[in-house]
Amino acid sequence: MNAEGMPSRCGLRVLVVEDEAATRQELVRMLGESPDVAGVTEADGGEAAVRLLGSAAFDAVFLDITMPGLDGMALARVLGQLSGPPAIVFVTASEQHAVEAFGVGAADYLLKPVRAERLAEAVARAAAALPRSPAGPGAPPARAADELAVVRVETGRHTVFVRRDDIQFAAAHGDYVRLHTAGDSHLVRLSLAYLEEAWAPAGFVRAHRGYLVAIRWISDLWVSSSAGLVARTPAGDVPVSRRHARAVKERLFAHVRDAAQ
Known part of the structure; x- marks a missing residue:
């Protein structure tokens, strides 16, 4: 798709830089299906991307790191010198460049193969990184993070109110969930699946x-x-399964990045 004729502010103008054709085309397809993306342009390497930058403007650049010629890190530094630099999202097969990536101001860091939900999160992060009003066109939709902000726990004749922000992890116990805080734990009749959905915006x-x-x-x-x-927490250790390891690492990378800004 060509950058010319893109709507200017009804969504992100995205450039995908990837030397592997199949990976590039899949990423272009996925981004093109996002309601927050106005249009997608593709480049097969760093040099091609630089040539495009001379004739088109982009809000976000999704780029690989390991590419022949001008690699992703070098291109990111070029982008950072622009008067209106785009948000940068690295898309790579390796975790080893994460610290360097956030050091050059990356909005997000995705591991291949890219999952649709992580790509949607990266698009939102890219939009949030741009200098525009949060309520303006192209900004990511607000997500409610106050559901079950306080959990009511009934213990015999006592009622305890537990702040979600004090809960470090939750463990399934049959039809119940045990909520672990720094100095205590509380058993509540809730499902872990429900808490996963309700508390995702709050960082669980x-x-x-x-x-x-x-x-x-x-x-x-x-x-x-x-x-x-x-995963170590003050309240105790939490097992991380192979199935969920990548998601935990990606979220932890993003949290550390955000805390450093």
Whole structure:
């Protein structure tokens, strides 16, 4: 698709820079289906992208890192010198460049193969990184993050109110969920699936089929000889399954990036 004739502000004008044709075409297709994207232009490498920058303006650039010639990191530094630099989202197969990526101001860092829900989140992050009014055209829709901000726990003749922000992780117990805070735990009759959906905007992510963890409470990830990958929190260790490991790492990368800004 060509950048010429794109609507100017009804959505993001996106440039995809990727040397692998099949990967590039799939990313172009997925971005083209996003309601927050006005149009997508593609380039098969860094040099081609620089040539496009001379004749077209973009709001966001989704680019690979490992490319022949001008690689993704070098291109990101070129983009940063523009008078109105676009938001940068790296799309790569390796985690090893994440720290460097956020060091050059990346809005997000996606791992291949790209999942639709993570791509949607990256588009929203790119839109939020642009210097425009949050309520203006192209801004991501607001998401309600106050659902179950306080959980009511009935314990015999006592009622305890637990702030969601104090909950570090939640563990499934049959038809119940045990909520773990720094100094206590509380059993509530809720499903983990419901909490996963309700608390996603507040930074909770599924770490294991039986666990949710609050990203902001993770101090580090480590590999235990007995439990495999584990997320450490002050309230205790949370197992991270192979199925959910990538999502946890991506969210943790993003949280650390945001905290550093």
